[in-house]
Amino acid sequence: MRTEIIITATHMSKRINVILPDTTVAVLDRVASKGSRSRLISNAVLHYVKSQSAENLKESLKRGYLANAARDLEIAQEWFPLEEEAWQKVYGKKKKK
Numbered sequence: 001m002r003t004e005i006i007i008t009a010t011h012m013s014k015r016i017n018v019i020l021p022d023t024t025v026a027v028l029d030r031v032a033s034k035g036s037r038s039r040l041i042s043n044a045v046l047h048y049v050k051s052q053s054a055e056n057l058k059e060s061l062k063r064g065y066l067a068n069a070a071r072d073l074e075i076a077q078e079w080f081p082l083e084e085e086a087w088q089k090v091y092g093k094k095k096k097k
Contacts, residue, residue, distance in 0.1 A: 013038075 018041075020028070032040040065072075 028037060028040070
C-alpha cells in the first residue's frame with residue numbers, strides 16, 4: 001500500500017511520498033484522523049530526533065566523565081585540604097563528636 005503524507009513545518013510544508021507497511025498505516029489510522037496524519041508524523045519525527053539528540057548527548061557526557069574520572073578524583077583530593085581550611089575559616093571550627 002502506498003500512502004502519501006504531507007509533513008507540515010512551522011512556516012512551510014512540502015509534499016513527500018512515504019511508503020509505510022500496512023500495519024503501520026493501520027496503527028496510524030487508529031490514532032490519527034485522515035486530516036491529521038501529517039501533523040502526527042511530523043510530531044513523531046521531531047520527537048524522535050530530539051530524544052535521539054538527548055540520548056547522544058548523555059552518552060557523550062558519560063564517556064567524557066568516565067574518561068576523566070581518575071583525573072577529576074585526583075584534583076578533588078589535592079584541593080580538599082585547602083577547601084576544608086577555607087570552610088573552617090568562614091564557618092568556624094568543626095564540632096567535636
